[in-house]
Amino acid sequence: xxxxxxxxxxxxxxxxxxxxxxxxxxxxxxxxxxxxxxxxxxxxxxxxxxxxxxxxxxxxxxxxxxxxxxxxxxxxxxxxxxxxxxxxxxxxxxxxxxxxxxxxxxxxxxxxxxxxxxxxxxxxxxxxxxxxxxxxxxxxxxxxxxxxxxxxxxxxx
Numbered sequence: 001x002x003x004x005x006x007x008x009x010x011x012x013x014x015x016x017x018x019x020x021x022x023x024x025x026x027x028x029x030x031x032x033x034x035x036x037x038x039x040x041x042x043x044x045x046x047x048x049x050x051x052x053x054x055x056x057x058x059x060x061x062x063x064x065x066x067x068x069x070x071x072x073x074x075x076x077x078x079x080x081x082x083x084x085x086x087x088x089x090x091x092x093x094x095x096x097x098x099x100x101x102x103x104x105x106x107x108x109x110x111x112x113x114x115x116x117x118x119x120x121x122x123x124x125x126x127x128x129x130x131x132x133x134x135x136x137x138x139x140x141x142x143x144x145x146x147x148x149x150x151x152x153x154x155x156x157x
Contacts, residue, residue, distance in 0.1 A: 009047050010067035014077045017061040
């Protein structure tokens with residue numbers, strides 16, 4: 001398994017662990033997990049088979065979390081937790097605490113300085129692109145203005 005494949009695979013193991021957070025797995029929770037595993041295109045046949053078998057076992061979030069190495073996969077797991085937790089109709093206290101714990105760990109693992117620098121660089125690039133588009137539009141539009149046409153008519157003679 002490649003690096004990101006391993007992280008993605010672990011993301012799905014994390015979903016199974018979250019579903020087991022209230023210590024019991026309802027039929028509809030199992031069905032949802034099987035559907036999610038079947039729907040993901042990036043898993044190999046072997047990975048999918050192992051994940052399907054793990055739905056029946058109790059996967060522990062503490063052992064899975066370190067294997068979810070990609071920040072995007074961790075964020076996706078946190079996002080999908082609500083879907084998993086709501087399958088049995090209610091989010092219990094330990095489910096809520098579990099997701100808050102891993103949300104805190106996820107945010108702590110992010111390099112916020114690098115993210116801010118990326119956002120700042122992106123904002124500057126967007127502003128420069130907007131300015132260039134504005135200038136280009138002004139030049140294009142000037143040929144259709146009355147003054148632009150008069151100027152072109154006099155310059156042409």
